[in-house]
Structure formats: structure tokens, C-alpha cells
Amino acid sequence: MTTSIIMNFSLFFVHFIWVPVALAVALPSSITILFPNAASAATPPKPQNSSSSVQVPDYLNPNPNPLQFPTKPEEVRIQQTVPISLSQALELAKRNNQDLQVAILELERSRSALRESQAALFPTLGLNSSVTNNGNGFASSSSQSSTTFNGSAQLNYNLYTSGNREATIRAAEEQLHVDELNVETQSLTITLNASTQYYNLQQADELVRINRSAVANAQASLRDTQAREQAGVGTRFDVLQAQVNLGNAQQDLTNSISQQQIARRQLATVLSLSQSVNISAADPVQLAGLWQPTLEETIVQAFQNRPELPQYLAQRNISEQQRRQALSQLGPQIGLVGNYQLLDRFNDGVSITDGYSVGLQGNLSLFDGGVAKARAAQSKADIGIAESQFASQRDQIRFDVEQYYSQLQSNLDNVQTSSVALNQAREAVNLARLRFQAGVGTQTEVIDAENDLTRAEGNRVTAILDYNRALANLQRSVTSRGSR
Numbered sequence: 001m002t003t004s005i006i007m008n009f010s011l012f013f014v015h016f017i018w019v020p021v022a023l024a025v026a027l028p029s030s031i032t033i034l035f036p037n038a039a040s041a042a043t044p045p046k047p048q049n050s051s052s053s054v055q056v057p058d059y060l061n062p063n064p065n066p067l068q069f070p071t072k073p074e075e076v077r078i079q080q081t082v083p084i085s086l087s088q089a090l091e092l093a094k095r096n097n098q099d100l101q102v103a104i105l106e107l108e109r110s111r112s113a114l115r116e117s118q119a120a121l122f123p124t125l126g127l128n129s130s131v132t133n134n135g136n137g138f139a140s141s142s143s144q145s146s147t148t149f150n151g152s153a154q155l156n157y158n159l160y161t162s163g164n165r166e167a168t169i170r171a172a173e174e175q176l177h178v179d180e181l182n183v184e185t186q187s188l189t190i191t192l193n194a195s196t197q198y199y200n201l202q203q204a205d206e207l208v209r210i211n212r213s214a215v216a217n218a219q220a221s222l223r224d225t226q227a228r229e230q231a232g233v234g235t236r237f238d239v240l241q242a243q244v245n246l247g248n249a250q251q252d253l254t255n256s257i258s259q260q261q262i263a264r265r266q267l268a269t270v271l272s273l274s275q276s277v278n279i280s281a282a283d284p285v286q287l288a289g290l291w292q293p294t295l296e297e298t299i300v301q302a303f304q305n306r307p308e309l310p311q312y313l314a315q316r317n318i319s320e321q322q323r324r325q326a327l328s329q330l331g332p333q334i335g336l337v338g339n340y341q342l343l344d345r346f347n348d349g350v351s352i353t354d355g356y357s358v359g360l361q362g363n364l365s366l367f368d369g370g371v372a373k374a375r376a377a378q379s380k381a382d383i384g385i386a387e388s389q390f391a392s393q394r395d396q397i398r399f400d401v402e403q404y405y406s407q408l409q410s411n412l413d414n415v416q417t418s419s420v421a422l423n424q425a426r427e428a429v430n431l432a433r434l435r436f437q438a439g440v441g442t443q444t445e446v447i448d449a450e451n452d453l454t455r456a457e458g459n460r461v462t463a464i465l466d467y468n469r470a471l472a473n474l475q476r477s478v479t480s481r482g483s484r
Contacts, residue, residue, distance in 0.1 A: 083282035093194035096272035103186040107179040114172040120165045123157035147346040155338035162331025171321035178314045181307040195472040197267040199465045202281045204263035206461040211253035214454040218246035238443035288468040302478040316386035323379035329372040334362045404474040411467035418460035425456035
């Protein structure tokens with residue numbers, strides 16, 4: 001019977017072993033060495049969630065634990081309503097959005113995958129050792145035993161891979177570029193969503209204000225008609241008309257308040273706010289800016305700046321490198337193998353012995369059943385798909401620019417028209433009331449004028465916010481925030 005104690009360990013490193021190996025064998029001229037600590041365009045600095053200097057209260061931020069969820073009513077009860085500006089909303093959206101966090105983590109994963117593929121440029125070294133004790137067994141009266149030490153170091157390096165190594169690294173670099181562009185795309189999408197929801201909240205706030213004013217006007221008209229009826233110069237029909245008008249205005253106000261609450265919670269959801277805080281819009285309703293470039297300049301700018309187009313090009317390059325990887329399996333693979341061994345038997349009167357071996361290993365696949373060519377054909381099809389998607393996305397980008405540019409111009413005209421109409425509606429209400437009080441007008445004229453005023457105020461707010469939405473979409477289409 002034999003008893004043994006065996007110790008095995010392995011160590012892989014790439015720094016100090018490279019120099020002596022480089023002296024022993026020359027690398028092929030097609031191999032480019034990329035050291036892990038060297039500056040590389042493929043590994044840019046880690047992007048931050050937000051670089052804005054906008055100050056945002058900490059109590060608006062959600063619980064840092066993404067798996068936390070409330071279990072008690074008081075944990076979701078709204079404690080306060082905080083007014084925030086559009087710039088604060090954009091900062092909160094970029095800071096808290098979970099989709100952006102996922103995109104950043106995917107980018108970090110691609111960086112690690114690139115470092116993994118670059119490791120193939122370096123040799124690997126493994127150390128193995130064992131200490132073994134041999135005896136006759138525990139039941140034997142003989143106490144003879146021997147202890148042996150055995151150690152070895154093995155070096156492996158792929159000298160030639162038929163382009164597989166280079167294609168793998170290049171594919172990893174392209175995937176890193178895709179994920180960098182995806183982070184940019186997510187950031188732009190988040191900005192657009194937050195801006196749109198903020199404008200929706202502004203419109204809901206303005207609708208509540210307009211309907212409150214309409215209720216106040218209806219109440220004033222009702223008081224006037226009741227006073228005229230009591231004085232004997234008015235009719236019951238006029239009072240009933242005023243009461244119906246007041247009821248309709250109150251119903252519109254109730255509905256607008258409900259829509260305001262919904263708009264607040266929608267924006268809070270986009271911003272991933274704390275469970276106990278509600279928000280309101282602090283910015284006044286006004287034009288967000290003017291777009292100076294022409295339509296043609298805007299289209300060209302969108303083609304140059306949109307991250308989706310480079311993403312499809314990078315995806316095409318990944319498929320091309322995958323095709324090369326597949327075909328490389330049909331070429332020769334040559335590797336360098338070095339081995340050094342130590343052997344010593346304790347107390348045998350013989351000193352330690354050692355030995356080494358150095359050699360080249362090569363293999364060539366003569367027949368694989370068509371696997372490599374089939375994989376290459378799949379990658380070639382992926383190249384065609386990426387090219388078609390590029391063309392489709394290019395056409396969609398142009399349509400988006402033309403659509404939002406047209407909306408921007410029409411809404412700007414609507415702002416000017418609605419501003420004039422609003423002034424005219426206010427004047428018409430004053431004249432209708434004066435005519436009614438003087439006995440030369442009717443209550444119907446007053447009600448119609450008040451309704452026209454409410455509609456004119458709503459039209460102006462809608463025109464301004466529709467312009468701002470079109471501007472936000474146009475800025476997203478060309479990835480430009482210069483006019484914000």
C-alpha cells in the first residue's frame with residue numbers, strides 16, 4: 001500500500017516571462033503587441049453617468065438598493081411635492097435611470113472581454129509540484145519508506161493561429177465600440193423621454209390653471225345673471241345657461257387635476273425618484289430655443305452624429321472578424337512548448353536531477369465536415385444584414401429630421417397665431433360682459449366668449465409645448481443640445 005501527499009499549484013503571468021522568451025524565438029511580423037497598461041484607443045476612460053453641475057436635492061434620489069421594495073403604506077405615502085426645473089429633471093434621469101446603468105455595465109463587460117482576448121498575445125506559464133511519500137502499508141512491520149519531490153514548469157505560446165487571434169481581438173474592440181455607442185444612445189433617449197414627460201407635466205399644470213380661470217369666469221357670469229334676474233331685467237333661462245356652463249367648467253377642472261397627478265407620477269417614474277416624494281414643474285412655459293441650421297444642414301449633421309449608424313458599421317465589422325475566425329480553423333496552428341522538470345528522492349544519496357524540453361507543435365484540420373465554412377457563411381449573411389439595417393436606419397434618420405423640422409416650423413407659426421388669438425379672445429370677453437351688463441348683449445354671447453378664451457389659452461400653451469417637444473426630438477435626431 002502506498003500513501004502519498006501531493007501538492008499542485010499553477011501560476012499564470014505575462015510580464016517578466018516575456019523578455020527571455022522573446023530572445024529565444026522571433027514573433028511573426030503580423031502580430032502587434034498590446035500591453036495591458038498601454039494607452040489604447042480601444043479602452044477609453046470609463047464614462048460617468050452625468051457630468052452636469054446641476055444641483056439636485058439628495059432626498060429626491062431613490063434607495064441605493066435596487067432590490068428594495070416597500071412593504072408598508074407609510075413607505076409609499078407622499079410626504080412632499082417638490083418643484084424641479086428641466087435641467088434638474090435631466091440630471092436625475094441620467095443619474096437614476098436603470099437602463100443607462102445596464103448599458104454602462106455592458107460596456108465594462110466588453111472592456112474585460114477585450115482584455116481577455118488580448119491575453120492571447122502573451123505566453124502562459126504553469127508551475128506544478130508534488131511531494132510523495134511511499135511505504136509498505138500501516139499493517140506491515142517494515143518501516144521502509146521514501147519521499148520524492150517532483151516539480152515542473154511549462155511554457156506555452158501560440159506562434160501562428162492563421163489569423164484567429166487577431167480576428168478575436170479586433171472583434172472584441174468592435175464590440176467595445178458598439179457598447180460605447182449604446183451608452184450614448186441610452187443617454188440621448190433618456191434625455192428625450194425626461195424632456196417630453198416634463199413638457200407633459202407643464203401642459204397638465206397649465207390646463208389646471210386655465211380650467212380654474214374658466215371656473216372663476218363661469219362663477220362671475222352666474223353671479224351677474226342671478227343679480228339681473230333678481231333685478232327683473234334677466235331671465236331664468238340665462239341663469240340656467242350660466243349654471244350649466246359652470247358645471248361643465250368644474251368637470252373639466254376635475255379631469256385636469258386628475259391628469260396633472262398622472263403626469264407627475266409619470267415623470268417621477270422616468271426619473272426613478274424616491275417613493276415618498278412627488279414633483280411639480282418649476283419652469284414657466286416658454287419657448288425652449290430656436291433652431292438655426294437649415295433642413296439640409298440638419299440632415300447632414302444627423303448623418304454625422306447619430307450613434308446608430310456607427311453601431312451598424314461596427315456590427316458589420318464584428319461579423320467580418322467572426323468570418324475570419326471561422327476560416328482560420330482550416331489553416332495551420334503552430335505553438336511553442338517548453339518544459340523544465342526537477343526530480344529528487346530524499347535520503348537516497350543521489351543529488352537532485354533536472355531536465356528540459358523545447359519544441360514546436362503544429363496541427364492542421366484536413367476535414368471538419370464543412371463546419372468552418374458553414375460558420376463563415378453565417379457571418380457573411382450577418383454582414384449583409386448589418387448593411388441593410390444601416391441603409392434602413394439612414395433613411396429613418398432623414399425622415400425623423402424632416403418630420404420634426406416640419407413640426408418645429410408649424411408649431412412656431414402656431415405660437416404666433418395663438419398669441420394674437422389669445423389677446424383677441426380676452427378683449428372679446430370684456431366686450432361681451434359690457435354688452436350684457438348694458439342690456440344690449442345676451443348671456444349666450446358671454447358664455448361663448450369665455451369658452452373661446454379658455455380654448456385660446458389652451459391653444460397657446462399647446463403650441464408652445466408642441467414646439468418644445470419637436471425641438472427636443474430634433475435635437476435627439478441630430479444628437480445636439482446646443483440650442484437647449
